[in-house]
Amino acid sequence: MTTARPAPDAVDPEAVESELQRVGRELAAAFPSSSRQPLRAFDARAMELATGDQELRAALFRFVDVVPACRSLDDLAHHLTGFLGEVGETPPPLAAAMRISHTRAGRAALGAAAAGGVRHLAHRFIVGESPQSALPTFRRLWNGGVASSVDLLGEATVTQSEADRYAARCNDAIAVLSRATAGWPTRPRLEADGSGPVPRANVCAKVSALTPLLAPEAPRRGQDDAARRMRPLLRAAHEAGAHLHIDMESLDSREAVLDLVLELLSEDEFAAGPSSGLVLQAYLRDSPDQTERIVAWARQRSAAAPPLTVRLVKGAYWDHELVQARQHGWEVPVFEDKADCDRNFEALSRRLLDAGSSLRVAIGSHNLRSVAHAIAYNRVSGGEDVDLELQVLRGLGDDLAHALAARGFRVRAYCPVGDLVAGMAYLVRRLLENTSNESFLSAQAQGASVQELLAAP
Amino acid sequence: MTATEQTPFANEPVLELRRASVRAGLQEALATVEARLPVEVPVRIGADRRAGDAVISTDPGAPERVVARAAAATSDEVQAAVAEASRGLARWRAVAAVDRARALRAAAAWLRERRLELTALEVRECAKPWLEADADVCEAIDFLEYYARGAIELSRGRELVQVSGERNDMSYAPRGVVAVISPWNFPLAIPCGMTSAALAVGNAVVLKPAEQSPALAGALVTALRAGGIPDAAISLLPGEGEVGAALVAHPGVHAIAFTGSLPVGREIVRSAAVVAEGQHHFKSVVAELGGKNCVIVAADADLDEAVPAIVGSAFAYAGQKCSAASRVLVAEPIADQLLERLAGAVEVLVVDQAQTLGTDVPPVIEAAARERVLRYGELAAREGTVVASAPPPDEPGWFCPALVVADLPENSSVLSDEIFGPVLAVQRVRDVEHACDVVDGLAFALTGGLFARDPETVRRVRDRTPVGNLYVNRGITGAMVGRQPFGGNRLSGTGLKAGGPDYLLQFVAQRAVSENTMRHGLVV
Ligand SMILES: Cc1cc2nc3c(=O)[nH]c(=O)nc-3n(C[C@H](O)[C@H](O)[C@H](O)COP(=O)(O)OP(=O)(O)OC[C@H]3O[C@@H](n4cnc5c(N)ncnc54)[C@H](O)[C@@H]3O)c2cc1C
Numbered sequence: 001m002t003t004a005r006p007a008p009d010a011v012d013p014e015a016v017e018s019e020l021q022r023v024g025r026e027l028a029a030a031f032p033s034s035s036r037q038p039l040r041a042f043d044a045r046a047m048e049l050a051t052g053d054q055e056l057r058a059a060l061f062r063f064v065d066v067v068p069a070c071r072s073l074d075d076l077a078h079h080l081t082g083f084l085g086e087v088g089e090t091p092p093p094l095a096a097a098m099r100i101s102h103t104r105a106g107r108a109a110l111g112a113a114a115a116g117g118v119r120h121l122a123h124r125f126i127v128g129e130s131p132q133s134a135l136p137t138f139r140r141l142w143n144g145g146v147a148s149s150v151d152l153l154g155e156a157t158v159t160q161s162e163a164d165r166y167a168a169r170c171n172d173a174i175a176v177l178s179r180a181t182a183g184w185p186t187r188p189r190l191e192a193d194g195s196g197p198v199p200r201a202n203v204c205a206k207v208s209a210l211t212p213l214l215a216p217e218a219p220r221r222g223q224d225d226a227a228r229r230m231r232p233l234l235r236a237a238h239e240a241g242a243h244l245h246i247d248m249e250s251l252d253s254r255e256a257v258l259d260l261v262l263e264l265l266s267e268d269e270f271a272a273g274p275s276s277g278l279v280l281q282a283y284l285r286d287s288p289d290q291t292e293r294i295v296a297w298a299r300q301r302s303a304a305a306p307p308l309t310v311r312l313v314k315g316a317y318w319d320h321e322l323v324q325a326r327q328h329g330w331e332v333p334v335f336e337d338k339a340d341c342d343r344n345f346e347a348l349s350r351r352l353l354d355a356g357s358s359l360r361v362a363i364g365s366h367n368l369r370s371v372a373h374a375i376a377y378n379r380v381s382g383g384e385d386v387d388l389e390l391q392v393l394r395g396l397g398d399d400l401a402h403a404l405a406a407r408g409f410r411v412r413a414y415c416p417v418g419d420l421v422a423g424m425a426y427l428v429r430r431l432l433e434n435t436s437n438e439s440f441l442s443a444q445a446q447g448a449s450v451q452e453l454l455a456a457p
Numbered sequence: 458m459t460a461t462e463q464t465p466f467a468n469e470p471v472l473e474l475r476r477a478s479v480r481a482g483l484q485e486a487l488a489t490v491e492a493r494l495p496v497e498v499p500v501r502i503g504a505d506r507r508a509g510d511a512v513i514s515t516d517p518g519a520p521e522r523v524v525a526r527a528a529a530a531t532s533d534e535v536q537a538a539v540a541e542a543s544r545g546l547a548r549w550r551a552v553a554a555v556d557r558a559r560a561l562r563a564a565a566a567w568l569r570e571r572r573l574e575l576t577a578l579e580v581r582e583c584a585k586p587w588l589e590a591d592a593d594v595c596e597a598i599d600f601l602e603y604y605a606r607g608a609i610e611l612s613r614g615r616e617l618v619q620v621s622g623e624r625n626d627m628s629y630a631p632r633g634v635v636a637v638i639s640p641w642n643f644p645l646a647i648p649c650g651m652t653s654a655a656l657a658v659g660n661a662v663v664l665k666p667a668e669q670s671p672a673l674a675g676a677l678v679t680a681l682r683a684g685g686i687p688d689a690a691i692s693l694l695p696g697e698g699e700v701g702a703a704l705v706a707h708p709g710v711h712a713i714a715f716t717g718s719l720p721v722g723r724e725i726v727r728s729a730a731v732v733a734e735g736q737h738h739f740k741s742v743v744a745e746l747g748g749k750n751c752v753i754v755a756a757d758a759d760l761d762e763a764v765p766a767i768v769g770s771a772f773a774y775a776g777q778k779c780s781a782a783s784r785v786l787v788a789e790p791i792a793d794q795l796l797e798r799l800a801g802a803v804e805v806l807v808v809d810q811a812q813t814l815g816t817d818v819p820p821v822i823e824a825a826a827r828e829r830v831l832r833y834g835e836l837a838a839r840e841g842t843v844v845a846s847a848p849p850p851d852e853p854g855w856f857c858p859a860l861v862v863a864d865l866p867e868n869s870s871v872l873s874d875e876i877f878g879p880v881l882a883v884q885r886v887r888d889v890e891h892a893c894d895v896v897d898g899l900a901f902a903l904t905g906g907l908f909a910r911d912p913e914t915v916r917r918v919r920d921r922t923p924v925g926n927l928y929v930n931r932g933i934t935g936a937m938v939g940r941q942p943f944g945g946n947r948l949s950g951t952g953l954k955a956g957g958p959d960y961l962l963q964f965v966a967q968r969a970v971s972e973n974t975m976r977h978g979l980v981v
Contacts, residue, residue: 066910069757082912156761159801212805216475218815329470
């Protein structure tokens, strides 16, 4: 149990830093050689080109984005060459691609190659079309010491029937996973911590998919509409013994999402469960205040319920938040300096870990420094490794997950499930994020030393 | 502030209503404003004020609530206002451009200090939902700030070719007395834009606002005078259509700036063409008229983005924007998908009071507007298929259902008339080329939209479209001053774009002076 922690200011920062360096190096040593680094493996050339050249990066992403809407190989090739045509200087292999597109047969060949490339890329990130079809992957991960969480990709929800369909898919995922996982072999690390059992079946849901009525200026409207679909999901999760996690999206919906989760979980019906959680985004300048609100809420919650899981992430909508604020003339709500964001991430990790057993802390990051910091602080402040969960995104954090699992940490891979059309927005976001100059993964892919990667922000 | 201290133009930030603390201020502002209703709007000519109650504006969401009691200007008052403006002109044109700009910016500051209350007044007088009302107040501020800077720029004149022995320069003088005739749908921004452009370059203005929104026009005149525009240079003539007609016909008026419907615009152009006995000028007309705005959805469009953008463009403020989307032209391969999602997205629209945050579709402006919109709704149902509707609440107020209609015959007037209400017609087209043909066949050419991802499609539509404002992969309303200069072609308008770098040119007379600098065979 983590209740016997020393006062936060009694924790020696130097001890944390040296433990962090030790843990970080240990994990780094367990990574495969750089040639197998995730960003290199699937389409080394394209990624390398994309990270180096902004115009080309834009062209390739615009292409990936439109793939599902293309109706033929010819159409695909046409789009690809259209985007490449806007790039000032086309690298030789792509210039060759554009030349062959002048004939119909050439376009068919190019279209087929491009479609294959994108499908291949998508499958790195998206584990299957449905929870059912992804089961073998989840099972393989479990056998390798990695738990999973399923995220149902979908088109934007703009109608009530789309919201109903999404809720039905979540419901189905809860049923399929809880049934299938019951037969899995025991993995004590993945199934319990100091507060008690940790469900095997774990499903993530997005509030924006549970209602078409979210409006930033009227959060209550979407919140109430989503609540009527979320209650049955909480009920289903409770009955099946599954965990339901609510993802966080852009700041436009934060108030609705946070109020929704905290209000529903405060209802009598859910006083004893299910296991559930929410997400805290450290890139937001006001995230410390949000943290206090969540910590205070968790403290006063009945002890009959499993502790609320708080997944700490940096945040996936950084560009969006920045651009939106600039277009409207608003104060930018996110940190604009990556080091500030990283330092805040570390501060919030400490704050959550200090909050003790009323919360479960999950660190969602592929940044070795951020992850090692949470592990080190937890240890130095007297916590047990088992009381910290580490989460990665499937396709991006696979090596980190295995390194962590091999060292006996509880790791969970967040696994998107859905068809290619639905997955494309997700894929594009992941690609943009990880080819940006500020990204840890791209620094790692470009061969930064362990020392650099572990340097304090 | 001196010219050298001028900061670059930046749009006034809209309220960040996603924050609860910001939303908290709205109801209080509404209460403050309600306590002051009805607002008195007198005829204001120079320092004179004459109150009256011939024109009453009411809350479209609660028609028994009187928002403003305004006087209606008489024909004598039209005469007096133009005479006063001629006197005001003499004074105002003599003021240096930087000082005129300073007054306009002071007026902007006056509005800025009262933003929430003005926004609340729009909620009441025009049933503009908060978001839209706030954007209107911000746009008014933007126009003042933008044209103030533009006028300073213009006052520097233009470079001409210089050869030895002569000195050439070109400068810009005001045209004279400008009649501004404004609509109710952007009750602060549009009168403010036309008025401030005219004033910025030294004209005097007589403002005749829409009879539906006198209170906001009254606030504008107060702001301008508080900022330091001489009383004589800005007069206010509330009233009905005949006041505007008398102004337009007055031989002492040099230019007319009008925003409104095509029939009225046509009449103004006709009347302004008459040169009266003793009138020594042609009147110029700056007219922003209607639209029948189409959004083209190509087969490779991202419907996740297209659907919400189309819904917002068609139904925000109940479709009562000249830029609003009224037709969708969707490529056959994705037509079924688009229709299904669009229908579902419209069914969840909230038709409700403007003051309720989260209202998508407020009531329309007045009883006659409601009748017109309902008539088109019935016609659309008769001639085509209603594929979705969002029902109005059972409350007094000029509510109309939000409608999506398909399968209309090509000659249906629903496809060609400007309905100015929450009615959207969807039509299948073979491809983007076909959609361009349809757009090309329309008399209006104000705004247009395109959802497509192929860069070649975007290029083709750009090249072919006649519209004044084309929006690609985004909503087609909400032009921002300085960013999306706004205005239409064909029968949608005569003018250069509002909020753009050339707009002021319509309010000036150019003067070129060439001076001989040779004296006794020497250059002096
Ligand atoms: C299991 C899991 C679940 C997740 N769930 C969510 C979720 O529900 N909601 C959500 O929003 N995100 C979620 N994320 C995504 C997560 O936010 C991004 O993957 C993450 O931001 C990448 O951070 P990192 O620590 O791995 O990498 P790093 O490379 O260390 O950090 C990259 C991040 O830093 C931030 N950043 C980039 N540039 C700057 C800058 N100039 N100034 C300040 N900050 C900058 C951005 O947030 C960017 O994503 C989840 C991630 C994981 C692993």
